[in-house]
Amino acid sequence: MLNQIRPAIVMIVCMTILTGLVYPLAIAGIAQAIFPYQANGSLIHRDGKIVGSALIGQNFGGETYFHPRPSATTDTDPNDATKTIAAPYNAANSGGSNLGPTSKALVDRIGADAAKLAAENPGVPVPMDLVTTSASGLDPDISPAAALFQVPRIARARHMPEEAVAQLVRAHVTGRLAGLIGEPHVNVLELNLALDSAGHS
């Protein structure tokens, strides 16, 4: 037993240095050199300011922007540190609703959201992703159907022809990799940025 103690201590120290410092710091060095944009979080700049990350969903509630999916992320209540409050798209505290399918809270929430959206665009079935929260709470994407569903509202609010907005959506659809892997999706922040620059021109 005693003669296993020296290897245990030496190995834990050496392996900590090798796999815990040399390895991650070397990867960081190489990554910063060859993929600086990705290594720093795919940050998007506009007019010299950071307006978000291409990979992290951002909250939009106004009429003039495409809305992302509902988000279940929370934050500490500023008035009482033992409680949490809803804070959609809190990118420093990711997470989902964790509501099970038989949860009354879930069924009620989806029912209310579905009714609101159905009134906005009557006769069209509401895309499922617009009434369900993502696992990360930071889903940057919505389905192409969910983007097209919002086109009439955006067109009205921005006084743009619906076709022009729909065109923009179609240009921002990312398909499956090699036509096979993953699901088609639209990045909401990038679409909204494109919407802003289309408005300017």
Added chain:
Amino acid sequence: MTLNGWLQVALFCVLLTLLVKPLGGYMTRVFAGERTLLSPILRPLERGLYRLSGVDDTREQHWVVYAVAMLVFSFAGFVVLYALQRFQAVLPFNPQHLDAVSPDLAFNTSVSFVTNTNWQSYTPETTLSYLVEMAGLTVHNFLSAATGIALALALIRGFTRRSAKTVGNFWVDMTRCTLYVLLPVCIVVALAMVWQGVPQNLSAYTDVATLEGGKQLIAQGPVASQEAIKMLGTNGGGFFNANSAHPFENPTALTNLIQMLLIFSIGGALTNVFGRMAGDQRQGWAIFAVMGLLFLAGTAVVYWSEAAGNPLLAHLPLDHLAGNMEGKDVRFGIANSALFSTITTDASCGAINSMLDSLTPLAGMIPMINIMLGEIIFGGVGSGLYGMLLFVIVAMFVAGLMVGRTPEYLGKKLEAKEVKMAMLAILILPLSILGFTALAVVIQPGVSALSNAGPHGFSEALYAYVSATGNNGSAFAGLSANTPFWNSTLGIAMFIGRFLMIVPMLAIAGSLAAKKIVPTSAGTFPTDGGLFVGLVIGVILITGGLTFLPAIALGPVTEHLSMLAGTTF
């Protein structure tokens, strides 16, 4: 379910099967100490480590010494990780100035990572510094994985050696595994992850002014380096709270595919290592077939149930073809979320790309069953194979009873000692799972942590002990597990599930190694054919069913029936 969804499942299966032989061949050479492509660079490093630590790499160990070395090493790792968390406030690489971790949480997290569980009672973004993530968690992702693989090697040697006193040298197995297998793969994968968008920096969190004039604080960190080993070592502990659902951990469909392949790669390849060391690769493929069939069955149920969606929403004006999207990210959708959830619980990984707590009841039942069966469907690196071989021993025992012959496997007679030890190792899991769940659902500190009411709440508690004892680490994450009661009982469950299973397993290895090899005769049961595969699957399902059906009936089954009856809680 869609054709495209099934094609993605098929693509995964093909790629996995293609990986088995080359990786298995490489690993066999590494563990035999033969020269490989990387030897010129790594051999001097390996020698240096042995010299510093006083290890004689030519001397092998008796199974008891092997077990002691593993336990002492795990304990040393536990102490270092606990200390790092308790002192993180005064250590470097802490740009968010996070405070010391509380004692019960630090205990839970240390046990969690040393046992390859990676259960996370904490929210990483708001709890752990970059130093703890790198020099603490990343390190144990490597070492607990290497330890698991070393243990599987010891058992394989037990089966394949004749009249031997030793089962290998723990220090050599662990070192070679880390240097030649885990580290090189991780370097390549980590860089590929960065290319796809996974961050790798030491910066403070980024302040963002959003388009609508709001504020957003974006967590950063050395994510990619941890992501690679988190999947390859079937550890599963996320850099962020949302784990592989977080777009920084798993940004694209490609990273998702790579992550899924990494989870099964070593577990799959070890079946080939087993076959090669036994001198007959078909023995390995038979084990691979058992695992593959159980995996496909689980995937089919999860995919079907999730694609069917939630009937409680059927009356709403929704696009119901989309299936159950609560707790799923759009870029993965139903198929990739179902596939990932099955893979991560077949293996002892526990990373998630969708929220298991929000799965439909029957889909949520599969991850639970996968872990209850012992995580032997590819399983944790190493632990999957030795867990499976325990079931093989029991299956051969049952076959022996049927025909009235002393059971044999690979020419080794399986006698009372081996069968008793195998049963002991297998039965420790239900003792911990059912015992702790029963306790937690009747006392206040247990019940108060549940976030869902009704049968789903019971599932949350059951899943937590299933996951901890099985060293999986995934969760029905609504559970508020960061309390002294849950942190300590789950910590104990993780300890039991890892070490109390390992010791009887190593005893089997030692006992088998000492035996002679009986020549094959006409009466030998062939262990590389369909009958063997069917028998092992039968024994696994019957053992799991007899043990866990009552608990499953109280949780997912009751919930499914309530859902069909339109009841909410």
